[in-house]
Amino acid sequence: MSRKRFLLSLCLVIVLMLLQKPIPVAACSCAMIPSPAEGFSNAQAVFSGEVIDIKENSGYGKTVLFAVKETWKGTNETKVAIKTGYREMDCGIEFVVGQEYLIYANLSDMYEEQSLTTTICSPTKELGVATKDLAVFGPGQAPKDDVISLDSGTTTYLIIGGVVFIAGLFAIFGWMRFKKAES
Structure with missing residues (x-):
């Protein structure tokens, strides 16, 4: 040659x-899920909302779009995109379209670019079983801003x-x- x-x-x-x-590899293991007060204190965004769309990301994880019902911290938008893993093995939460959840989210680059993320190690849960959390937070506020972007254009x-x-x-x-x- x-x-x-x-x-x-x-x-x-x-x-x-x-x-x-x-392809990042992660095994997810949580020592202990934080209490509602700890979760609220540690989270950068806390809100409740209904899943309206789930999109698999091209590289890693999935993006879940929520119609926000009530917000307590970190967001004032009517729609919020959260990234999570595909399944529990990579820390992902199995969200279901049409279900309502209480979301504890943090800015992270765990699932590629910097974005709001939530994992099985956070106290995120279905809204129907979040009565203790809601009692700790008190009433939230209705979101006011109508802004959302599912794709940052990085790809x-x-x-x-x-x-x-x-x-x-x-x-x-x-x-x-x-x-x-x-x-």
């Missing part, structure tokens, strides 16, 4: 490796960047081949 073919093959392998997304930028990178490599190798032909 000629040196240039070897370099071309090596560059192609490197490009393919750079475009691969590693689009990664795809565009990858295409530009590959096009650049083809241009470099084309230029090298042209220079060789001139010699």
